[in-house]
Amino acid sequence: MTSHSLARDAYSRPDAPLRPARTVEYDLFARVTRRLTLAFRARAADFPAFAVALHDNDRLWRTLALDVADPGNALPAALRSRLFYLHEFTTLQTRRILQEGASAEVLIDINTAIMRGLRGDAGSGPGGGE
Template sequence: MSQNPLGAYARAQRVAATPRSTEYRLMSEITGEMIAARDAGLAGARLAPALHRNRQVWAAFRNLCADPANALPEELRAGIISLGLWVERHTSLVITGRDSIDELISVNRTVMGGLMNENGGAAPAPATAAIPG
């Protein structure tokens, strides 16, 4: 009996995936959704579906970093929590039409850059996380 090649591929991908590559892939998908919504001319509350997923992932990052058992350095965890809080506040401004989605896209792209090194592989964790504006 032959195995399903798609199932074998999925199993191999799960084994080869690192937390960083998974985070990168998730951020890439979400950022792509926000770019597509922006490029479609959506603004304000019409961006809510694209922004909702971004809010969810940043809330998850904040919660993971708030866990004392998290192995990341304390300074990095604090930076990610602060950045996640900024994302939450800025998202509210975007949904109410008081600011643009561009800064959220920029933050996600910066985080994605930190997750990847110049060879396209997972990069080591940065020492600090910068908080925009």
């Protein structure tokens, strides 16, 4: 399931109970990160699935970057800037993975840190839990 379809499902079901945006974002990061982790472990046996998982992760970060770049975004400017930087880093790292065989572990670590921040674990997210 792609990040686009996950988001569509989360927002389009009229019978679904309303959930806070942070919960929806956390769930999306958790699903994409889980798929990326499993695909990274099995990349030798199924590289196409790994490439799809990388693409879905990249799409998630591209969507997040568009959101934090919006002038109407209510997050503090410093946090928005850090998140946009992480988008740029994840894009470059994804290229390195596909072109040079670099490790995906750093992408998994970044996503996990974002999930901790969304969950509210103080001091665990990028920038020390702001």
